[in-house]
Amino acid sequence: MPTPSRTSLVAIVAAGRRLIESEGLTGLAMRRVADEVEVQPPSLYKHVTGRSELIKLIVEDVVGDLRSSLNAAVTGSDPRADLVALAEAFRRFAHENPGAYALIFTPLPEKSRPDPTLLTKAGDQVLRTAEALAGAEHALEAARTITAWAHGFVAMELAGAFRMGGNIDEAFTFGAERLGEALDSR
Amino acid sequence: MPTPSRTSLVAIVAAGRRLIESEGLTGLAMRRVADEVEVQPPSLYKHVTGRSELIKLIVEDVVGDLRSSLNAAVTGSDPRADLVALAEAFRRFAHENPGAYALIFTPLPEKSRPDPTLLTKAGDQVLRTAEALAGAEHALEAARTITAWAHGFVAMELAGAFRMGGNIDEAFTFGAERLGEALDSR
DNA sequence: ACCTGAACACCGTTCAAGT
DNA sequence: ACCTGAACACCGTTCAAGT
Numbered sequence: 001m002p003t004p005s006r007t008s009l010v011a012i013v014a015a016g017r018r019l020i021e022s023e024g025l026t027g028l029a030m031r032r033v034a035d036e037v038e039v040q041p042p043s044l045y046k047h048v049t050g051r052s053e054l055i056k057l058i059v060e061d062v063v064g065d066l067r068s069s070l071n072a073a074v075t076g077s078d079p080r081a082d083l084v085a086l087a088e089a090f091r092r093f094a095h096e097n098p099g100a101y102a103l104i105f106t107p108l109p110e111k112s113r114p115d116p117t118l119l120t121k122a123g124d125q126v127l128r129t130a131e132a133l134a135g136a137e138h139a140l141e142a143a144r145t146i147t148a149w150a151h152g153f154v155a156m157e158l159a160g161a162f163r164m165g166g167n168i169d170e171a172f173t174f175g176a177e178r179l180g181e182a183l184d185s186r
Numbered sequence: 187m188p189t190p191s192r193t194s195l196v197a198i199v200a201a202g203r204r205l206i207e208s209e210g211l212t213g214l215a216m217r218r219v220a221d222e223v224e225v226q227p228p229s230l231y232k233h234v235t236g237r238s239e240l241i242k243l244i245v246e247d248v249v250g251d252l253r254s255s256l257n258a259a260v261t262g263s264d265p266r267a268d269l270v271a272l273a274e275a276f277r278r279f280a281h282e283n284p285g286a287y288a289l290i291f292t293p294l295p296e297k298s299r300p301d302p303t304l305l306t307k308a309g310d311q312v313l314r315t316a317e318a319l320a321g322a323e324h325a326l327e328a329a330r331t332i333t334a335w336a337h338g339f340v341a342m343e344l345a346g347a348f349r350m351g352g353n354i355d356e357a358f359t360f361g362a363e364r365l366g367e368a369l370d371s372r
Numbered sequence: 373a374c375c376t377g378a379a380c381a382c383c384g385t386t387c388a389a390g391t
Numbered sequence: 392a393c394c395t396g397a398a399c400a401c402c403g404t405t406c407a408a409g410t
Contacts, residue, residue, distance in 0.1 A: 005374065024293070030403060042405075043375050051403065098293070105338075105345045107210070107288050116349040123350075138360070140352045144339070145361040149331065152291075152338025156330075159291045163302040164309075166326045174324070175331040182368030191393065216384060228386075229394050237384065 007037040009047045013057050020058060021099040028055070052111035055103070059114045062100040067122035069093045074125055079132035080180045086126055087150050087176040094154040102158060105151055123147060134183045142183045149175055193223040195233045199243050206244060207285040214241070238297035241289070245300045248286040253308035255279045260311055265318035266366040272312055273336050273362040280340040288344060291337055309333060320369045328369045335361055 015036035019027045030051055034041040048054045073089035074082045094101040104114070126147055131139035153172060162168055201222035205213045216237055220227040234240045259275035260268045280287040290300075312333055317325035339358060348354055 024295075029401090031401090039374095040376055041403085042377085045404075046374060102293050105341050105347055106292065107284070107345050109210075113346065119347060120350055127350075140350060141357045141360040144342075144348065144352075144357045145335065145364060148338035148342055148361065149335040150338065151342060152334035152336065153330070155291050155341060156334055156337060159293050160299065161291055161305060162330065164306055164313075164326060166330075171327045171330045174327040175334065178331060178368040179364075182364040215382090217382090226395055227384085228396085231385075232393060 005046075007039050007043070007047070009057075011037050012044060012047055012054065013061055016054050017058050017061060017100055020103070021097065024099055025055070025103070028058075030054075050111075052109060055108065055112040056114060058100065059103045059108070059112065060118055062097060063104060063114050063118050063122050065097070066090075066093050066101075066104070067118075067125075070122065070125045074129060079129055080184060082129045083133060083146065083180045083183075084173075084176045086129055087146070087172070090150045091154050091172060094158065098158050101154070105155070130183065133180070133185070135185050138183075138185065145183065146179060149179060191232075193225045193229070193233070195243070197223050198230060198233055198240065199247055202240050202244050203247060203286055206289070207283065210285055211241070211289070214244075216240075236297075238295060241294065241298040242300060244286065245289045245294070245298065246304055248283060249290060249300050249304050249308050251283070252276075252279050252287075252290070253304075253311075256308065256311045260315060265315055266370060268315045269319060269332065269366045269369075270359075270362045272315055273332070273358070276336045277340050277358060280344065284344050287340070291341070316369065319366070319372070321371050324369075324371065331369065332365060335365060 012033060015033050016028055019029075019032055019036070028051070030044055031041050033054070034044055037044075044054075048057070069089050069092070070086055073085045075085065076082065104119075123143065127139060127143040130143035130146060134142035153175065156162060157168060162171075198219060201219050202214055205215075205218055205222070214237070216230055217227050219240070220230055223230075230240075234243070255275050255278070256272055259271045261271070262268065290305075309329065313325060313329040316329035316332060320328035339361065342348060343354060348357075
């Protein structure tokens with residue numbers, strides 16, 4: 001007689017994401033995930049091919065949430081204002097999900113990398129704002145400049161790399177505004 | 187009778203850095219480092235307090251090399267040209283040391299983080315160029331904008347996050363030039 | 373069809389014993 | 392003073408056996 005599942009993929013991914021958030025990638029041990037969903041470790045392999053794939057699923061979950069946050073941030077009125085709103089939403093998301101966020105742009109083994117189309121979708125709002133600002137011919141380059149700066153900023157922040165004093169919030173606003181000016185070709 | 191050391195801290199750090207470069211942080215196993223320097227694993231602990239500290243020493247080694255590369259890149263003639271030269275040197279370094287580079291701005295446990303003063307020294311050249319460009323009152327913010335963008339760009343590149351086509355080299359040059367314009371307050 | 377216990381091949385690290 | 396072998400407490404993963 002078939003036994004009903006005692007856990008589920010969503011429960012496993014959620015548990016894994018919690019573990020990563022609280023203790024980083026090292027804390028993501030299959031045995032601990034199993035504990036969290038109240039199952040023996042080998043049972044996890046009925047839902048997931050292995051730890052690498054679980055990491056991938058967690059990253060994809062995070063990327064989906066990031067996309068929602070970015071989409072919710074823009075108003076569509078003024079591209080310069082939208083750029084600032086996107087940057088702030090991006091940073092807020094990273095601050096609220098530092099452990100999971102760190103995985104998005106970290107060099108992971110092929111098996112743990114998120115589906116590229118998900119990353120593309122998450123970046124779509126930035127691309128549209130970049131196009132409104134910089135024009136169609138420079139849209140992609142402008143979007144990459146914005147994303148690179150925003151990611152680099154929060155990555156350094158989360159890694160504790162800003163150690164020379166000064167106001168971090170102001171530095172972020174400074175960057176967002178200067179980038180808005182620099183990319184505006186209207 | 188005292189036994190002469192069969193290995194050394196520099197040999198251990200070099201071996202560790204090689205392992206990280208070829209197989210990432212996961213490849214940095216104490217047993218494999220021990221193999222590389224031809225010693226039994228427990229002997230490593232006479233030179234290093236543990237794996238965490240070894241990671242820290244490796245990161246500090248890399249940061250020192252990055253600093254040298256950046257210092258060698260500037261000519262001091264024109265700040266805009268220096269900014270481009272710094273950005274290119276930064277990116278070249280990351281491409282040549284992708285495994286080790288990834289560690290610099292990754293969120294590491296406290297015990298593995300590099301000495302903050304080393305990071306400061308590595309960033310000093312960028313700070314000076316930023317000051318020449320943006321003026322003393324905005325030097326730190328400008329330096330952070332430049333560094334964030336450059337790091338974000340190569341981090342995304344190394345993570346394989348640029349998947350929408352387009353020319354990556356041109357996107358980098360585009361960003362460097364626009365940033366130069368945006369930060370120039372002379 | 374899903375879960376389990378036992379097992380395998382790995383880890384980092386400790387420590388008493390050797391030279 | 393440094394190195395070693397043996398051991399401990401962990402990993403991820405596999406697999407035959409249970410229900």
